[in-house]
Amino acid sequence: MATNAPHEGESREPIVAHHFNNIRQQHASVRFGMWIFLVTEVLFFGGVLCAYAATRIWYPKEFEAGSTALNPFIASINTFLLLTSSFTITLAIRAAYKGQHTGLRLWLASTIVLGTVFLGFKAREYYGDYEEGLIPGPLKTQVDDVDTNGKPILREVSVFAVNLKHVLEHKGGKAKEISDKMTWNERDRTQIFFVFYYGMTGLHVLHMIVGIGLLIWQLLLAQLGFFKPTERFIYIEVMSLYWHFVDLVWIFLFPLLYMAGKHSMDGIF
């Protein structure tokens, strides 16, 4: 019996949509649409970075202390993971363009794996911060201190401030020097750095999760033969624009959040 079902590797959808004159016009429009979306994303992250800049200029000591308390080694590994994933996705575009379907699936899967490993390291880093008590919050405690006349008093400070002091002292070296020079009020105020840290990296993680979801969808489409007409490489290319943008955001977050403090290479290994 005759059927109008597509053959294996075919799609019901025409390659050129009815509202375009030709494939190049469609490609240009698809690219332009993603670039317009990325402009809104640039301004979205731009607003957060602008707030970060103003606050850091106001409270340089607190931002230096907060950054010093972070783990720069995991962030360094994550930088290379994201850069490598940007490389693998460009190889996926080329594979789709050349009609190399096995290569396309391989490079898409590699990008997904690298992105997922990034998120795994990020989760480990968040867990480490949680274990160290570096979470801003309203909880208060009392510590021994002295007043302006040198008389011993009990001072009410945030639990966060106490935890920050312990973390910096435990790190030793330059971190301990920074902690020793801080007042309890400054340790309290370091919470604002961590609000930016969790907010900015959290937004980045959210974008990564969306990106990985879209990559999985494209991998499934590749498995179903959607990309057999090589003109459809454009969908991989447009997805790559988003993925590169997520990488670009991390390139700026890395020095602003992790390298704003004083770190030493001691204790890496």
Place this chain on the structure above:
Amino acid sequence: MSDHVQKPIVFEQDHAEPASVATSTLTFLFLAGLSCLAMMIGFTDLGAVKVWISLGIACVQGIILTVFFMDLRHADKLTWLTAMAAVFWTFLLFLFTLTDYLTRHYYAF
């Protein structure tokens, strides 16, 4: 009778093959090298200039990433205009916000 001639649609003529494996590899190696440099600077105590050097490296990385990985070098004029608009509006965002917030202490509020 009108002698109107249909003008060619310019952006449809802009077409380039995706970057070659060699170009992508070189771009990746260059970006990775710059990241190594950013880390070395991050672990060095350079004082107040550290943030400016780090941001300078990040800007160079951003330009390489957009021009080569995001293929802006082969993009049509409309895409260039869009990318430059993002940079320009971000510049305005920083300019107007910081000129307000960072000059408030000059007045007796």
